[in-house]
Amino acid sequence: MILVIQILVLFLSTSCLLKDESPIETRSESLNLIQSGDIIVSNTGNDSILLLDPDGGLKEVLVDSPTDATLILNGMTYDATTGSILYLNDSTTATLDAVKSISLTDGSVSTYLSNSNLNGVLPGLTRLTNGNLLIIEGTTAAEAFSSGKIRQGAPFISTLINAAADIQALSTGGFVVCSSGTANTVRTYNAAGVVQSTATSAVPTPSLGALAATACIQDANGRIIVAYSGATDAIRVYSSTALTTVVWTYTDANVLATPAKIALRPNGNILVVDQGFNHIVELTPDGTFVDLLGGAALATPVNLVVVP
Amino acid sequence: MKRALLCLLLLTFSSSVSAVVYVGGNYGIATYGAEPLDKYRVHPKGYGYGGFLGIGKDFVGLEGFYQSLPTKGEIKHDGGSHDITTNATAVGAALRFGFQSFYLRLGIASYDVRQSLSITDEASQEAATEIYEVQEKVRKNGVLFGGGLHGKLSENFRYIIDYSRYQITGVGEYDTVSVGLSFNLPERFLSLGKY
Numbered sequence: 001m002i003l004v005i006q007i008l009v010l011f012l013s014t015s016c017l018l019k020d021e022s023p024i025e026t027r028s029e030s031l032n033l034i035q036s037g038d039i040i041v042s043n044t045g046n047d048s049i050l051l052l053d054p055d056g057g058l059k060e061v062l063v064d065s066p067t068d069a070t071l072i073l074n075g076m077t078y079d080a081t082t083g084s085i086l087y088l089n090d091s092t093t094a095t096l097d098a099v100k101s102i103s104l105t106d107g108s109v110s111t112y113l114s115n116s117n118l119n120g121v122l123p124g125l126t127r128l129t130n131g132n133l134l135i136i137e138g139t140t141a142a143e144a145f146s147s148g149k150i151r152q153g154a155p156f157i158s159t160l161i162n163a164a165a166d167i168q169a170l171s172t173g174g175f176v177v178c179s180s181g182t183a184n185t186v187r188t189y190n191a192a193g194v195v196q197s198t199a200t201s202a203v204p205t206p207s208l209g210a211l212a213a214t215a216c217i218q219d220a221n222g223r224i225i226v227a228y229s230g231a232t233d234a235i236r237v238y239s240s241t242a243l244t245t246v247v248w249t250y251t252d253a254n255v256l257a258t259p260a261k262i263a264l265r266p267n268g269n270i271l272v273v274d275q276g277f278n279h280i281v282e283l284t285p286d287g288t289f290v291d292l293l294g295g296a297a298l299a300t301p302v303n304l305v306v307v308p
Numbered sequence: 309m310k311r312a313l314l315c316l317l318l319l320t321f322s323s324s325v326s327a328v329v330y331v332g333g334n335y336g337i338a339t340y341g342a343e344p345l346d347k348y349r350v351h352p353k354g355y356g357y358g359g360f361l362g363i364g365k366d367f368v369g370l371e372g373f374y375q376s377l378p379t380k381g382e383i384k385h386d387g388g389s390h391d392i393t394t395n396a397t398a399v400g401a402a403l404r405f406g407f408q409s410f411y412l413r414l415g416i417a418s419y420d421v422r423q424s425l426s427i428t429d430e431a432s433q434e435a436a437t438e439i440y441e442v443q444e445k446v447r448k449n450g451v452l453f454g455g456g457l458h459g460k461l462s463e464n465f466r467y468i469i470d471y472s473r474y475q476i477t478g479v480g481e482y483d484t485v486s487v488g489l490s491f492n493l494p495e496r497f498l499s500l501g502k503y
Contacts, residue, residue, distance in 0.1 A: 024348045025384040028435030061347070 025059050034104045038307045042073035045299030056293025062107050075124045076303040094119035113149050124167040136164045157193045166215045178213035185213040186226055188241045199243035201228045208232050215262040227259040248287040255281050261303040273301040329493045333359045336486020340379040340394045344441045352381030352394045369404035377482045386432045396421045398474050412455040419476045421446045450476040464492045
């Protein structure tokens, strides 16, 4: 009889507790689901893209792919040309590789670009000021597509950088690339695809040792912000695209263990997703810690975008 | 499958062992799940009761049942929290296969589904009704299956600890965990087996 009662209690407990999660906020379409300042995060842990409010609260699941070890959602960017979020649907099945678009009006997802040359690993994409969409292809090359989706070059750059991890447009028309290799980890290019400058985590000083760069982005002041990961995990800011002077370096192993991509808030604050802690670290433009965001909603986050 | 089930019933109820009429009731927790609700992590729950009347012979019972499935959950829509009610009642027939300390149950049911959502703003109400696919008043068919533990309390009384899944075709499903009692009606009340 005691055994029977124990089983009953177990049944009741699991029934009550297992699904005790907070509901996700839904919105009527007329209220504009995605708003300025919202944060969009891609998760590789559950193959999803989530919409968070500016405080990091979960608003909506925008993309919910069946969990598939072969799908990676590394590349994501805000695209002013289409007024949407573009992300790379990077699958080991080459025919499924595509650039997809998330509407900022209602969150609906559609295929923006599908091209047989996008068949390798696709870690990043960005829209250059000349209108070309630049996509890292196979970690070493860059494919470019015009705003009319016409392929430029064959490819645009064949030896971009070794083990490319991120690519972001520069205000001057070029772009910055970073690498998960440990040599020449950050490079800036002009719009024609010619290398302008190079840095590693060791040079210029102060040296961080040999680290991989997982993300790089230019802020409104023309500075280059880079996330480094390895023996030390750090966010480092260079004063300009010349990459010759370090302005500051932020490290704190208690909150930043495996930094992935970076995004910038309208007020200049820096957001970094951390895959180890499954949260977003917010820093001020001068490198002061502000807050942790995202919390329980994130599952191995890899990229994020702040809606302008 | 249907023929095998019919043969099993005929063999059971035509054997020399006399049939037993039983009646019972249950009370317990119910949780409701459906795709549009699961997507937004809404999990209504509540407490419901049920009853059954059946005839059994050997280890097989054929019973009619009624089950109330009142559940309620919280949704977050357009910046506010609201309740979604996902009630249903089930009326149907089931086969109960009883063994020494446990039983299994399988049946079909007709479900009276009454779901509702009340948001003051008309546009929000309309949008949420669509998002959560609220079924206001519909009658649907479905199945149920489950099982549990049972044991004798006295010569005619049995306790029952039951888990059942009530599945409504095209709508959703209820999981219930309940406790109940069953009573075997003595032959002096019903002279079954004497005809």
